[in-house]
Amino acid sequence: MNNSSLSRPTNYVDTLYVRGGATVSFGLRKGEAIEVLDEQGAQPCELSIAGETPRLVLDETSLPGASFVFIAEIDSDISLSAPGAPMLPHEQAAPTDLCVKILRKEKAYPRPLGKVKAEILVKAATASSYKVEEGDYIQVIDVDGQQCSDFLAFDAQALEYGLDATTTRTLGGRIYPGPGLYSKFFDERMLPLVEVIRDTCGRHDMFALACSAKSYDDAGYPGHANCSDNFNAALVEHGIAPRLGWPAINFFFNTQLAADGSIVADEAWSRPGDYVLMRAMRDLLCANSSCADDVFTTNGYNPTDILVRIYDKSESFSKGIAHRMTPNAEPRLTRESGFHPATSKLTRNYIESNGFWLPECFTASGPVDEYVACRENVVVSDLSTLRKFEITGPDAENLLALALTRNIRKLSIGQVVYTAMCYEHGGMIDDGTVMRLGPNNFRFICGSDYSGVRLRELAAERGLRAFVRNSTDQLNNISLQGPRSRELLAPLIFTPPTQPSISELKWFRFTIGRLGGPQGIPLVISRTGYTGELGYELWVHPSNAVALWNAMVEAGAQPMGFAALDMLRIEAGLILAGHEFSDETDPYEAGIGFAVADREEEFIGRDALRRRAANPLRKLVGLAIEGGEPVHHGDCVHVGRAQVGVVTSAMRSPVLHQSIALARLDAYHAELGAAVEIGKLDGQQKRLSAKIVRFPHYDPEKTRVRA
Incomplete structure (x- = not known):
């Protein structure tokens, strides 16, 4: 039986999720009901009742937010499926999750985790x-x-x-x-x-x-x-x-x-x-x-x-903490990427990174050794914590042109662009890259689950015909970085004549290929990275992740963890959520004003960003710090007694032989060459001398990444 929604507040509502490509089963008593909600759209749902023929209750034409209600006329055993095949990296038909609300007559305790x-x-x-x-x-x-x-x-x-x-x-x-x-x-x-x-x-x-x-x-x-x-x-x-x-x-x-x-x-x-x-x-x-x-x-x-x-x-039981996309969303426990079976043989030192367990460093090396390998040779690291969203439909371009600060309309098929997503007041939601796979086909790669929610909200508010589907669990990715990355990768990747080869691939472009030959593992390879070095990111289905990792290591890439990656990105002047930007920080204050296009077309935050650009209050700067004492995120920056800013990221640079930092300062005190002090203890008793310098600290002309 179909109804518009469940609305019996005196009963108990139990919520579960059907993962894309999976099935769940449960019992219903007579008079109990379920509501199946397709939050992302275009996800089929099959309902099976024991002894009856399965029926398709939602299909690939379902709009975001579509739902189906079923009320049990007798005690029933129910199965719900979210059918879908594993998504190839160059495809965009990601099977997505379905939310199921079960209206119970009696209060039920949470399901046991085991026996x-x-x-x-x-x-x-x-x-x-x-x-x-x-x-x-x-x-x-x-x-x-x-x-x-x-x-x-x-x-x-x-x-x-x-x-x-x-x-x-x-x-x-x-x-x-x-x-x-x-x-x-x-x-x-x-x-x-x-x-x-x-x-x-x-x-x-x-x-x-x-x-x-x-x-x-x-x-x-x-x-x-x-x-x-x-x-x-x-x-x-x-x-x-x-x-x-x-x-x-x-x-x-x-x-x-x-x-x-x-x-x-x-x-x-x-x-x-x-x-x-x-x-x-x-x-x-x-x-x-x-x-x-x-x-x-x-x-x-x-x-x-x-x-x-x-x-x-x-x-x-797997280990993990819970992440929620929004306050009322499903809690998802920390998960392992497809590369974990390979990386776990090389280290036990994992960190929880935005919902994934990822290596902090590897047993045979350590952060500094891994850092040096990236600067001098070639490294491979797991970056599967990045969120991926497939944006498709006739209004996909209109949606991204509205939501993002870059001019997406100028993006060519096969091109990648770095951009920001902002609120109306100019504060940043996220940063990330957009790939254009076709005229109405885009992939947004970012750091926050909420970015997908925000895109769907905008599409609904403006009546845009666009689907925003989460493909994070269908696409894991590694980063291959370092001056030898092209030399290592080129002989391993087959690309058809319609796609650029690895040797031909330009900066901020991507290609579609296979590992080892025409019948090898399907991949998408982008010439992007987070290190300031020549490098690539390789996107693969999790089922093929171990084979890809092993191929890179066997070819000579050294495994690298998050600790070394953080050192590299600070030297390269690359920003991190919660450090260089937040919803109180605009792209100019985060040091990425270049990612805001000067265009008359409306986009979210346009007017606020124009006002902020004309009257900057704060500016991201580089600091060169005297001595070898540690400096940390959150340390105060002073001119005399007055605090004029805060350190957003800091490190001891192995290649520059000194401590460096990124800091957000009052624009009045942000001139290159000016002297400032970093406050320790209470900010007044002890000071470390520093000078405002150009950033990126390392390779400021970006000659290495463009090589």
């Missing part, structure tokens, strides 16, 4: 204890959202030793351990008790005690239920002495250290179903509370249940 070994429901404003065997997994779930849960763990063989926040922060060097290298919670013996595997919330507390009777007494609520007393009641049967206040790890408690040194708290960040997944590193006695606070903002004034699930050590 559940034990389940503990911690009712609102209570605490429970439980035992966990070494190697088993502990999942702490905020069922309804905005509910804090203190967590205790003790060595089962020595109950006097439990989790210690101070030891954990000291050894990990972080406020809160997360998946990756800094993932463990320690006891006071400096022995790890649990390892964090997943975290879908990202904001927790490790500053203070669990709430106690005293905290409520002092606030004027004597006798109020509290987590410390609840823990005492839950632990007494195990012979653990009571405490007035338990030093716990408080999951989902939104606290931060303010600039003035105070601890501030606000409502919990967690959404319904958010969780932390941990692995026990020894036999443990654990306890969880559901925080009893209903008088402050901690739990949104409404304590609710916490669910704890235990999974057997035989289960295998």
